[in-house]
Amino acid sequence: MDAGYSLTSLARSYGIIFVTLVTFVVFSVSRKAFLSPENIYGLFYGVSLDLYAITGFTLLIIMGEIDLSVGSVYALSGTTAGYLATRGFPTEFGILIGILIGFAVGAGNGLLVVKLKINSIILTIGTLLTVRGLSDVVAATMAGNRYAEGFRAIARARFLSLNWTVPAMFLVVLVLEFVLSRSTSARVLYYIGNNRKSALIHGMRTDATRIGAFVLSGGLAALSGVLVASRITIADVDMGRHLEFTILTAAVIGGASLFGGRGRVVNSVVAYLFLAMLANGLIMFGVEPVFQQIIVGVILVAVVAADTQLNKEAG
């Protein structure tokens, strides 16, 4: 019983890292183009921009809630920030407004979920559609236009001859790992995710924490959106579409439970890198994106099935 438990937790903690390494080796050996420094760097750079959205999303999952509006918030915030900068407002002002939009949507989600006791999946599907509509309006206004020079410079700023977001990613993940295992306010997320009523009985601020986590998720999705908009040069109507499902897939492959109480930011990030690597490598094998989604879907189902089985055996 105990051996099963520790084996299970071992698989959950390090399984995704192992799988990612194996995938990396397989692609590296079989496709020369995959191992090129530009290709590898591109993968890491991409993940380093989405990192913040993944983090916020994972924290919510740990707490037993879900925010499906991340992709839409990411698009609205990024596009709005770029739009304002292009319209001649200071770049900083655009960024500020973009991130405030994220916080505001997050606060709306949190208040409705907590105060009106609405199921977060249903509610955030609503916000997903609403916010996507707004973002489409902004994107249509910008259609085909390049973002202002100053705005595009953000994601391209360099640190030690790398895009600054790449070293920032390693730092952020390290700090988060430490904070999530030791900080009392982060532990509260796990307790709420495991049993909210118990957490309330034990004197934790469950309502405030839940609202706060939604606000954070919105704000972090906005931050990632601003960084990505800055990178893509031209306003894009499809920005962040289906991002929520990719992140959700990554979180689950990384060992998070949709019932809450389980999950690690670092695992979600590694799993996201794994999905990016898979897409990248499969293209080199000439696998069309249409078929790629079949592969990702099968992997997701397999992981969930295996996890459920492990859970059963662990009692």
Add this chain to the structure above:
Amino acid sequence: MANPILEFVGVSKKYGGNFALQDVSFDVRPGEIHAILGENGAGKSTLVKIVSGQVQPSAGTLMFKGTRVTVHTPARSRQMGVAMVQQELSVFDHLSIAENVFPDHRFAGSAGLINWNLLYRAAQGACEAAGFSADVRAPASALSPGRKQLVEILRCVHSNPSVLVLDEPTSGLNTHETAMLVSLLLSLRDRGVTVLYISHRIPEVLALSNRITILRDGRERATVENDGLTESSLVQMMVGRDLVSLYDPTATKQNGSGAASLAVEGLSGYGSVHDVDLTLGEGEILGVFGLEGSGSFELAETIVGLRRRRSGRLRVGTTVLRRWQPRKLLSLGVQYLHNNRKDAGLYLALDVSENAEAPRLKRLSSHGLLNRWKLSEVVRSSIQRFEIKARPRHQRVVNLSGGNQQKLMMSLCLDGVPKCFVVCEPTRGVDVGSKAQIHGFLRNVAAEGGSIMMFSSELPEIIALCTRVLIMRAGGVVGQLVGNDITEENVMARAAGASD
């Protein structure tokens, strides 16, 4: 004498290293009401699960009508004509009462369509025969928990079983409903149905059964004819020597010093609690008793701030509160033990250590970061003090025994001596040994000046520990008993509304 319909031959069941049942042998004769009597944790539920095929015995065999049953599954058990009334309610809330009584397609016509008139008429008849009137077209969610239980029993009865198994069927019923059930079972016996009746309530067992098997600590202590038995002789067999130490009437009871440590004034909730006033003295153990549906646990949850309030004030020491949540009360020294550890009070999927740190996050941290060294120290001493058998870093709480879970849950509330301890069902589903320990912990709290408000549905427990008992009915406090007036008869009479 007829051949037995069911026979247990040397049946054992082991969970981990512990025997839930050990070498149990007895038989059940056709057409009798056979009671299985035992304390919580005596192995009754395991026995039931073996009969219903949910659990396989580790050793021994189960014989049905003289043939040995191999590979016993729930489906196989139903085929043999065994019908189970479970402890947990499994009523379909959104379906009508009629559909709950007859969930199969018995009233379907040739095209597979249900003949509703026939269904409603049959259900109406079934309810009336059992002695309760209800609109069978109404959804089951409208029923009280006790009535839901009766509906569930009716469903089993009408599946025409050869053996009807009832696991603690009266735990959710009031006196009137219990009487209805008793007469229903007696009429079933007259029609030749065999009834296996699991209970820890001696009076019912004496009133109903032909024979009684007594289980204690997983072993069969005796199987006796119900002839000339008395309550005390059964108690003796059921509890063994432990009885004296467990419910010792001469054990010191705390009277309290008189100063109020907690007072509730005009407290009303939404639906289940109306206009409650009560005062709890320092060092007092106050009992609160109410039957299912009386609102007693709702009152506890309302007092500690887990439920919404319509009106009312709370006084803790000299602090008067109009708005409060558990967090606020904890800071004033009011602790709460939830009535159902599977629902709340623990984190079942986490390990013992993580559970132990949850209510102490603030105390075990500096600058917002957990102090792991301090943590393991606190966990170790707490586990020792409460005699919890567990390996803190390696065992998930869900894998602990009921007694150890309950002691762990209590240890989370008792770091020091709480000013006031609101306790619900402190010994729900624990073995006899843990029960005595838990009562010891509670007595200690009171002896050291803490006050306790104990909500329990176990009258013997209330009688053993409390000097004053409040009785609840229909969401209000309807009576109070003090000292020697606290007897089962007096409390039940008031709780069931026989006299005020």
